[in-house]
Amino acid sequence: MNKTEKxxxxxxxxxxxxxxxxxxxxxxxTLTVEKVNAFRKQCFEKQISVTxxxxxxxxxxxxxxxxxxxxxxxxxxxxETALIFTDTSNAPAKIIKEFRKGxxxxxxxxxxxxxxxxxxxxxxxxLVALKSKNELIADVIMLLQSPIxxxxxxxxxxxxxxxxxx
Numbered sequence: 811m812n813k814t815e816k817x818x819x820x821x822x823x824x825x826x827x828x829x830x831x832x833x834x835x836x837x838x839x840t841l842t843v844e845k846v847n848a849f850r851k852q853c854f855e856k857q858i859s860v861t862x863x864x865x866x867x868x869x870x871x872x873x874x875x876x877x878x879x880x881x882x883x884x885x886x887x888x889x890e891t892a893l894i895f896t897d898t899s900n901a902p903a904k905i906i907k908e909f910r911k912g913x914x915x916x917x918x919x920x921x922x923x924x925x926x927x928x929x930x931x932x933x934x935x936x937l938v939a940l941k942s943k944n945e946l947i948a949d950v951i952m953l954l955q956s957p958i959x960x961x962x963x964x965x966x967x968x969x970x971x972x973x974x975x976x
Contacts, residue, residue, distance in 0.1 A: 819867050820870050823863065823868060824871045824875055826895060827876075827877070828876045831877075831922070831923070831924060831925065832896045832897065832898070832899055832921075833880075833883075833921065833923075834893075834896070834902045834918065834921045835883060835894070835919040835921065836892045836894060837889055837915065838916045839890040839915070840914075840915050841916065852909060853902070853905060856896075856901050858902055859894065859895040861894075862890065863892075865887040865889075868893060869887055872884060877925075879925060882922075882927040883920045883927065885920075885929070886919040886920035887919075888919075899937075900939070901942070902937075903934055904938055906934060907934055907935075917931045918934045918937070919931075921933065
């Protein structure tokens with residue numbers, strides 16, 4: 811790869827980093843080609859982008875990115891790195907956890923989700939527990955509906971008890 815190609819790759823990475831606020835770094839180094847392809851397929855089905863990148867190019871892209879908080883990911887750039895972009899905060903964590911049943915790979919190196927940095931594979935459960943925007947909206951709707959349902963239930967009980975008394 812010549813210098814022009816490297817510069818082009820770095821610029822593309824900078825654009826992706828600037829456009830996403832949910833970024834995962836994973837280690838897939840010991841997985842077979844079949845397993846890596848299966849992992850990529852699961853990610854693709856959930857609209858999750860997976861790209862294997864050179865650490866030196868990713869480091870330069872992180873340094874040039876708009877969000878200075880991304881620099882906290884640099885210590886995780888060792889060994890082989892799969893760069894994962896998503897729209898749903900916890901989707902890659904769920905796929906990683908489900909995919910590696912009985913295996914240690916893919917391993918989470920780091921993640922940058924909603925302006926928070928998660929370092930190390932021990933953070934996987936915390937990332938799985940994060941709720942997506944749609945899940946949070948559903949929770950709020952349920953909370954708002956709960957008092958209304960209780961009032962309606964009480965009114966129904968009152969009218970049915972009045973009918974039986976008459």
